[in-house]
Amino acid sequence: MKLLTLLSFCVILFTACPKVSDQSTNNLGETIMVPINQSIQIGGEKINLLFTNVQEGRCPTGTNCIQAGKAKVSIDFAVGDAVSAITLEAKGLCDDESGKCGSTTNAQGYTIKLIYLYPYPSVENNEKRDYQAKIMITKK
Secondary structure (H helix, E strand, O other): OHHHHHHHHHHHHHHHOOOOOOOOOOOOOOEEEEEOOOEEEEOOOOEEEEEEEEEOOOOOEOOOOOOOOEEEEEEEEEEOOEEEEEEEEEEOOOOOOOOOOEOEEEEOOEEEEEEEEEOOOEOOOOOOOOOEEEEEEEEO
């Protein structure tokens, strides 16, 4: 009886656990949302991205600025065991989310493009932001 109870418990326990897949849905040539302080892997490649920091300097919406400003995004870009610290920039007063607002850099045989940095700063929201970088990676 104890064996049957233990066996039933194990079956329930293992069928209730979510399945963990090592397959990533992020691929080269596609836009990827990378939240700050989170690591993202690229499927089929040994690429790992870690969005580490933002230096926000874009002119907030609802204000009049002399300069548009820019934000600097710091990312650790790793291919296998080799890690490159890269910096990308987002233009201020630019709300085009197709890629015109971000810069591009090359590292370890790949091109990394910042498409957009979310959220755009505003006068109403001066508290800490949960930044996300929209990025595209292609092989050179």
